[in-house]
Amino acid sequence: MPDVARLLCGEPNPRLSSATEWRYGKKGSLSVDLVAGTFYCHELADGGGVVDLIRYKAPETAENGGVARWFSENLGIDDEKPKAPFKTVASWDYHDADGAVQYTVTRRENGEGDKTYRQLTARGLKPSADAAFVPLPYQLPEMLAAPDAVVYIAEGEKAADALRTAGLVATTNSGGANNWDKMGRLNKWFEGRQVVILPDNDEPGRRHAASVARHLGGVAAAIKVVELSRLPEKGDAVDYLAARSVEDLRAEVREVEVLDDAQEYRGVRATGFSAESMRQVKPREWLYGRHLIAGYVSTLVSPGGAGKTTIVLTEAIALATGRDLLGHLAPRRCKVWHYNLEDPLDELYRRVWAICDHFNIDATELEGWLYLDSGRDRKLILAERDASSLVAMPASTEVIAEMQQNEIAVLQVDPFIKTHHLNENDNVDIDFVCSLFADIAKTTGGAVELVHHVRKAQKGDTTAGDIDSARGASALSGAVRAARTLAVMSAKEAEGFGLPAERRGWYLRADDAKQNMAAPAARAEWYERQSVQIENGDAFDGDSVGVLTRWEPPSLFDGLSNSAARTALLKISGGLSNGQRYKMTQRGGTERWCGFVVMDEGTDIGAERARMIVKEWAAHGMIYEEEYEDTTRRKKTEKGVFVDHDKLPGTDA
Secondary structure (H helix, E strand, O other), X not given: OHHHHHHHHOOOOOOOOOOOEEEEOOXXXXXXXXXXXXXXXXXXXXXXXXXXXXXXXXXXXXXXXXXXXXXXXXXXXXXXXXXXXXXXEEEEEEEOOOOOEEEEEEEEEOOOOOEEEEEEEOOOOOHHHOOOOOOOOOOHHHHHHOOXXXXXXXXXXXXXXXXXXXXXXXXXXXXXXXXXXXXXXXXXXXXXXXXXXXXXOXXXXXXXXXXXHHHHOOOOOEEEXXXXXXXXXXXXXXXXXXXXXXXXXXXXXXXXXXXXXXXXXXXXOOOOOOHHHHHXXXXXXXEEOOOEEOOOEEEEEEOOXXXXXXXXXXXXXXXXXXXXXXXXXXXXXXXXXXXXOOXXXXXXXXXXXXXXXXXXXXXXXXXXXXXXXXXXXXXXXXXXXXXXXXXXXXXXXXXXXXXXXXXXEEEEEEOHHHHEEOOOOOHHHHHHHHHHHHHHHHHHOOEEEEEEEEOOOOOOOOOOOOHHHEOOOOHHHHHOXXXXXXXXXXXXXXXXXXXXXXXXXXXXEEEEEEEOOOOOOOOOEEEEEEEEEOOOOOOOOOOEEEEEEEEOOOOOOOOOOHHHHHHHHHHHHHOOOOOOOOEOOOHHHOOOEOHHHHHHHOOOOOHHHHHXXXXXXXXXXXXXXXXXXXXXXXXXXXXXXXXXXXXXXXXXO
């Protein structure tokens, strides 16, 4: 379309054009949609696709084969396929105050993605050719029949029809965006009315809303321009009402302020700072630990089989009972909804049974406080993509309604990937579905936690504390306010803690991976897996179910007393007998690694724990590296370890 438009119409009006829409003429009466590949003449109320534009600007191409020749001569394209004929797929009548049809708008499509709109008056003429033509608001009789009702102005007849079906008084103007009657002949019908303008979610829609607001300023009693939330790109009231309720729409309208007489609607405004508003800000409400915050979305990222379902279920029970089960006591007891999209409901009940048995909880305590659902019984799909746009599904509204009705404070969704039919690697797609969860948190005032998988592991990958290890697009990590990772103990960590390598799978670490609302945790939290036999069979066939308990790793300095540490540091400070100094790392297999001194002076300290001790000393400035003159080598200077004697530990009592 851009090449065709330039050849036929020249350069567009730069003042009225955008990156997606070109406007021609001093007033922009001819518009070309570069995305949709269509054009519209606002003066003639006619338009169409690329072929229609060629025939409109070059009438000689109307003869057989004329369009194909034009493509060949001007663009070197010789395989132009004939377009399918256009057929009327919808029509809308515009009535006067007495209910008589004055003109009709029809939508025509050819089945190949091309569409066009046409107007014909009751006398079968185009408006430009009918001297008696006067523009009218769509559904005027309904407007007049409800003089005290709020009038909703949509962009397009289809959107107005959807609003009317929802029980609202709705209208639009013919001709689409930016075609509000410039002569003001539509304005009189809105005198003294309360008006809500609902722009489509694109730049033409916002410009249209601004134009309507300017025309009705000083005419209508009150004007609001409401940009509906969670609309897909180019979405409108039809998309909104397909996913949400008219009550949701009314709620959004109530939150928007009325434009004053001197105010011009703009989608983006600068809001002045208010000291009084600052003093009214309430403290954040932390519901559990450092990751569940009322009104916000958080995530738990973990490899498969690492115990993420077990930990969130245990936390759910801790919240539902008001007990400290994993090292965190919730500020208040609250209702929790665990929606598991992978496991059957029976499996969830087995896990709850085991957790209750292990922590001596009477399961009846959970009744009315814990809600369990399985995606195998009822899927939870919040978003999908149709042929051209992202669509919010009714499930998001239904979740809000359920949480509000049952006063649920926390929603756990496990896993996030099964809540949408979008491209998990597309940031736009993932940001869209994240915005739906954010809206759930904001609307209900509850906390939402999304359980998510890590990407396919690469050699050397570690997930501990790494938010970027999350599978798919990075938009998820950007959208959440708090994030945790859950990882199985590594082989090096097991060695450092003195645990057998075959036991490391029984230990899990949780790390702050993102924390927007508080300082990150100083260290990881550790958990140990345990097996619980539940009595859902006889003594020999009851199920064995895994649970998690808080685990404190052995102290890093077990086996290294203060005296031994002091001795080791003094030896490191003195260096080797040949005048060389110790090395900070064992890189290259050096025998001068200072960790060997730690192992010699300590008891049952292996190489990995020695590395951890050296790292800890360095972090606290007890040891540091500096260059020194090495007389044993040709190289005059070498890096070696020095000790800050002011930080030496004291001797044991």
